[in-house]
Amino acid sequence: MSQAVVRRRTGILISGRGSNMAALIEAAQAADYPAEIGLVLSNQPEAGGLARAEAAGVPVATVDHRAFAKNREAFERAMDEVLRVNQIELVALAGFMRILTPWFVRRWEGRLLNIHPSLLPLFKGTHTHRQALAAGVAEHGCSVHFVVPELDAGPVIAQTKVPVLPGDDEESLSRRVLGVEHALYQRALAEVASGRARLVGGAVVRG
Template identity: 60%
Template structure:
């Protein structure tokens, strides 16, 4: 009997660039998560069309009619998640700050991706801020969501070099390519139980990419069972 996959909802507000990467990863028969719902707070979100073309059910809970009543908006959203039997949430450009109550209810079951190597540059305009700061490495982070914005425990990170000729657009494109690698991997780990939140910290049951700037390593398909092992440590005198 085939093992049941974790049912995932991807929450979006726009085009859903990372949604596309998750859709591609979930096509693999061994991927441990099923994209069972794509939910947006905007009816005009381009990602809804992308999800529909991939045969994924979609839903819209417009946030604007709720005004400042965030709890009522989240209750309406929760009803859609319950209807779909969702067990994990992946935020992919969802431009709403969630209440502590909603986040607590999904503790250890809601992931987000942020375009910086947290805790550096939380919030918006990360690429411009990285260039202004003169850092030599920039990147992205997948983390479990906690009530503090961009403060959740880290599941996976990837780093890219900041080149002398970079502008914001060039750096953003380089980081986005890594987002598309590590988000499917991190979601797979969470769905399979290889990444768990224990006492406020992430416990990973996957081989580490020792000595590499990115985890997972290049060529990794996003499946926990296909992690590329760390290179062997050279023996003395070799």
């Protein structure tokens, strides 16, 4: 008799259309996937991803950052309360366009993931495809990492590479990277949710 899969309740934070969010929701529809998507939370009430999540039967919530314009930590405490009420154990950032304070990052240490469109530690921050083209690299890609207080500096859980082709511009390179992001995030979340990848002493430990 096979052992039942323990599924960790995962919240996804979005700001926009949520293509990576949709990929994680799709993966979690499998009974043997170790993460259950328990909530999609947005800082933008008009985010297109909220309707996509609702259509998939996932609970949604919003905490509008504009209501906390002078206090970022108060905004994050409000988000944290929503996550807690929904019994969320892991948080995956999927196009969440707010820089998190050290308070939130430390509160979710080892349970907070992000996907970044570069092969970290290369090309942190924004406009990663432009940075890659300017640097003349032969390979580009994406990374899923644990979030730490320093931007895009957390230990990498998984990466996927794509070639940079002659004639590439930002748009074509972006499309190629996006084409592998979804499967990478699905795999990385599964590794963390199952305990196969853990953050220990500032490094990813497997096994």
